[in-house]
Amino acid sequence: xxxxxxxxxxxxxxxxxxxINLIILDCPSDDHIDExxxxxxxxxxxxxxxxxxxxxxxxxxxxxxxxKVIDDIKFEDGTTPDKKQVKLxxxxxxxIIKETPSGQTPAIAVHCVSGIxxxxxxxxxxxxxxxxxxxxxxxxxxxxxxxAINKKQLAWLSDTLKKKKKxxxxxxx
Numbered sequence: 001x002x003x004x005x006x007x008x009x010x011x012x013x014x015x016x017x018x019x020i021n022l023i024i025l026d027c028p029s030d031d032h033i034d035e036x037x038x039x040x041x042x043x044x045x046x047x048x049x050x051x052x053x054x055x056x057x058x059x060x061x062x063x064x065x066x067x068k069v070i071d072d073i074k075f076e077d078g079t080t081p082d083k084k085q086v087k088l089x090x091x092x093x094x095x096i097i098k099e100t101p102s103g104q105t106p107a108i109a110v111h112c113v114s115g116i117x118x119x120x121x122x123x124x125x126x127x128x129x130x131x132x133x134x135x136x137x138x139x140x141x142x143x144x145x146x147x148a149i150n151k152k153q154l155a156w157l158s159d160t161l162k163k164k165k166k167x168x169x170x171x172x173x
Contacts, residue, residue: 010039011115011144013123018130020097022123024145025111027052033061040067040109047096049073049089049110051118078117080156081125089122090129090164120148124157129164 013022023043028036040048040062048062049070059069070092073085081089093108100106112118120141127137134157141148149157 008115008145009035011141012043013127013141013144015127015130015132015140017132018127019106020093020126021105021107022126023107023109024115024119024123024141024148025109026115027111027113028057030057030061033057037062037065037067041065043107043109044100044104045107045109047092047108049092049108049119049122051075051110051112051122052077056113073122075118077113078150078152080121080153080160081118083162086125086161089125093126093129116145116148117150117153120145121153121157124149125161128157128161134158134161 009026011024013024021043023040023045025036025039025048039045046066047068047070050059051074053074054071059071062069073081073088075081075085096108097106110119110122120138123141124132124134124137127140128134132140134154138149138154138157
């Protein structure tokens with residue numbers, strides 16, 4: 001598998017405004033799966049969203065360690081997610097936040113192939129949902145993940161992404 005020159009295994013994106021740690025990975029391979037399992041366990045990650053093809057590794061390796069691999073949010077390299085994929089991502093993030101036991105920091109991992117396009121876009125969506133301006137979200141991610149998010153993806157985050165509607169519950173508290 002070819003990785004970008006910008007690729008590196010793991011970037012942890014966290015901020016006090018965001019109630020979940022967001023872990024961006026490059027694509028695991030069966031040869032190095034144990035390294036990724038250790039990274040995920042060290043960061044309290046129980047869910048990984050795989051945005052690329054399934055051929056790179058067998059999800060069973062993660063699942064036998066109690067880490068669920070989600071394959072429902074896939075889109076082409078260099079592009080952006082559609083409305084349904086954004087909705088699924090937001091629902092998943094909300095679910096993890098709600099279901100994480102008190103006293104633990106919720107966390108989710110996401111990867112594409114190199115971890116500089118599709119995965120950072122999903123992380124940017126969450127940062128924006130929790131109050132980051134789109135450009136600030138991208139800059140924040142790029143501090144941890146050099147080369148992340150292309151021009152087309154940046155334009156989509158700035159101009160097209162619809163803000164998450166706040167629930168009545170969130171407005172009250």
